[in-house]
Every structure is written in structure tokens, then in C-alpha cells.
Amino acid sequence: MRLRDFTKYLDFGCQMGMVPRYQWTGRPKEIRQYRSAKMAIFTMATIFLAYQNVGILIYWHIFGAKTEDSTKFVADISEMTGTLMLFSIGLFNVLAFTYFRPEIEAVLGELDGWLSNAEDMLYRIEHYHRACTRIMKFKFIFYIMFFVYFNSSPLWFIVIEYLTDGMQFSYRTQSNTWFPWQVQGSAVGFAAAYLLQVMVTAVGVGFTIMNLQLLCLFSFQLKLHFDALSRRLLNLNSRHPNAHQELKRLIDYHIRIMQIGHRCNHILNFTFLSSFICSTTAICMTSVAVLLLDLSQALRYIDGLVAFIFYHFVICYMGTEVSYASGKVLPAAFYNNWYEGDLVYQKMLLMMMMRAAKPYGWRAYKLIPVSITTYMAVSFSHINKEILYYVLSFLQTLKFSYQMFTCVRSLK
Numbered sequence: 001m002r003l004r005d006f007t008k009y010l011d012f013g014c015q016m017g018m019v020p021r022y023q024w025t026g027r028p029k030e031i032r033q034y035r036s037a038k039m040a041i042f043t044m045a046t047i048f049l050a051y052q053n054v055g056i057l058i059y060w061h062i063f064g065a066k067t068e069d070s071t072k073f074v075a076d077i078s079e080m081t082g083t084l085m086l087f088s089i090g091l092f093n094v095l096a097f098t099y100f101r102p103e104i105e106a107v108l109g110e111l112d113g114w115l116s117n118a119e120d121m122l123y124r125i126e127h128y129h130r131a132c133t134r135i136m137k138f139k140f141i142f143y144i145m146f147f148v149y150f151n152s153s154p155l156w157f158i159v160i161e162y163l164t165d166g167m168q169f170s171y172r173t174q175s176n177t178w179f180p181w182q183v184q185g186s187a188v189g190f191a192a193a194y195l196l197q198v199m200v201t202a203v204g205v206g207f208t209i210m211n212l213q214l215l216c217l218f219s220f221q222l223k224l225h226f227d228a229l230s231r232r233l234l235n236l237n238s239r240h241p242n243a244h245q246e247l248k249r250l251i252d253y254h255i256r257i258m259q260i261g262h263r264c265n266h267i268l269n270f271t272f273l274s275s276f277i278c279s280t281t282a283i284c285m286t287s288v289a290v291l292l293l294d295l296s297q298a299l300r301y302i303d304g305l306v307a308f309i310f311y312h313f314v315i316c317y318m319g320t321e322v323s324y325a326s327g328k329v330l331p332a333a334f335y336n337n338w339y340e341g342d343l344v345y346q347k348m349l350l351m352m353m354m355r356a357a358k359p360y361g362w363r364a365y366k367l368i369p370v371s372i373t374t375y376m377a378v379s380f381s382h383i384n385k386e387i388l389y390y391v392l393s394f395l396q397t398l399k400f401s402y403q404m405f406t407c408v409r410s411l412k
Helices: 008-016 036-062 070-099 101-116 119-163 188-235 243-293 295-326 331-334 341-356 372-411
Strands: none
Touching: 008 119, 008 188, 036 101, 036 188, 070 101, 070 295, 101 188, 101 243, 101 331, 119 188, 119 331, 188 243, 188 295, 188 331, 188 341, 243 295, 243 341, 295 372, 331 341
């Protein structure tokens, strides 16, 4: 089994993002049709994705910043910020994975070489292949559903307005964005803005899928090799005549796993940091918008809230899985029969155990750990605070209403 067997859903993300699939030495060349047309669509979508962020700010400055009602002002700025983060994370993924593409292909080529030489762990490779593919498939289906829901919501609103007597078409697009042509009240202008945002979200969602699939691929490859290292350490016999040479090979194997893990971390650094910043802001502000807006508007943004929670969860979950797999190396090194080896063998094993004493983990620019702990601190703290605030406000209103009722009743 080769690495290309792991990249089925990664290739689907590349197709959706209008870019070639990742290529490395030993992988058959891709036969791409309409290469020039796809490159033109990708270039246009990237430019309009950058404009989308500017258009959202302009729209809020024109229509939202002058709102006098405080509740509506908070709802509008929350809605604007959540949408802005949604398109910003897509732009950041496009820029990051376009810039790091050569380095990504180099890492994938090295991982493919490791798999081609791993004839002694075919069953473990098959197990990790099934687990990795299952998660990749779920993520791909989830974000395709998000893409369809996000882009179909304006059409559903038009259908509802058409079926409702006396209602005029509002021509609301997927997001509140300012365009240099008339959108409200113009079917042609609405169609142009709608199709433009479909193209932009297709490329943005495609690169988001690529990001999560690459993260999953890197994570499962590191887990596979940490697991292989742990099993070999457990089965290492210090009384064997070639125990020293085998231990040296395992020490070198451990060093190479750590090195390729650092290279993966370097590639994903910007993704990790942008995810933490955008996800924290979006989850906080979008949850406020969903609570304050009416039902029809809240349904437009609740999918973005769920998408951000899921996006952030996958990143932190994969980081935790890598740390958990690397934490198996130290117990495996300790629980073999090292006490029956000579002093040189014990010193070499001790050096390896000192290196493995702290489990390897990913960090965003060596600042923020990528783990479930970070996910819980970032995601649910904001949601719980906002929901708790409105629940307490509602209870206080009920308490005051009951006090007024009892006061008026006593006056009769």
C-alpha cells in the first residue's frame, strides 16, 4: 500500500479548489482537463475572496454602523464579524497551502518512501488506512453539506417570498456584502452576486477540505510510525547479539519521526494560528448573532457556527491523537528487558527515554498547544458565557415580572 491510497478525499478537495492534486516522486502524473480554465477560475476566486472581506466591512460601515438601536447594532456587528471570519479562514487557507505547496509535496514524498519500505507492518498500515479514510470521508461529506446549505439559503428565501402573498423579493445573498452594482431590487444584479459568492465559497471550502485532509493524513502517518516504533521497542531483546544495532536503528527512526513531525508543524503553523484566532472570534460573535437575530436570519448563520466548531475540533483532535501516539514510546522503551543488557545498551536506551519523556505535540508558532484542552478552552467557554448571560437575563426578567404582579395584586 502506498501513500496515494490515503489521498482519495484530499484529491477531491483539490478538484473543488481548482488546483492540481499533490504530486511527488513515484506517483503517476495526473491527466488534467481544462487546465487553463481551472487556473483562471482559481485566480478569479482568490481575488474575489479577498474582495469579499473588504465588501463585508464596507456593507457594515454603510448600513450597520449607523443603527441607533443597541440590540440591533450588537446583532449586526456580530453577524458581520462571524461572516468576515468565515471568508477570512478560506482566504488564509488558500494563501497558506499555495505558498507551502512545494514543501507539502516534499513531505508527502518522504512519507511515501517510508510506506514503500514498511513491509513488516502491512496489517497496521491497512488498519490506519481504513481509520484515516473513514474520517476523511466524513469531513468531506460534512463540508459539502455546509457548502450546499450555505449557497442554497438565498434561493429558499426567494421561494418562500414568492409563495407568500404580499411579500416583495428581498434578494438577500449568502452574506451581507457590498457590491459595486445594484443587488437589492435587481434580479440580474442578485444573480451576478449570487454566482460570484458560489464560486468564492467553492474554492474556499475546497481549500478548507484540503487543510483538514492534509492534517488528518499527517496525523495518521505520524501515529502509524510512532505505533511501529513502540511495538519494535517492546519486542526488542537486549540479550540478542544484534541488540545494539537494532536499538541504534530505532533511535534513528525516532529522530526521523520527530523531524518530519516538525516539518509538518512548520507547514501547518499559519493554519493553526489563523484557526485559533478566527474560530475564537467567529464562535463568540456568531453565537451572539444567532441568539439576537430572528429565526429566518439566524438559520443563515447557524451553519457557519457549526462549521467553525467542527473545524476547530478536528484540528485540536488530531493534535491530541499525535501527542497520545508519541506518549507510547516511553513506556515501550521502559517495559522491555533493558536490565539484562550491558551498560552501553542501557545508556543508549536511557538517552532515547529522555528524548521521549515529553510527548511530542503540535503548537501554533510554539505558543498555543494544538489539543482538545485548547479546543474546550476556546470553543465552549464563549458559547457557555453567552448562553448563560441570556438565560440569567431571562430569569431576572421573570423575577421582576412576578414581583410586579404580586405588587399590583396586593393593591386590589
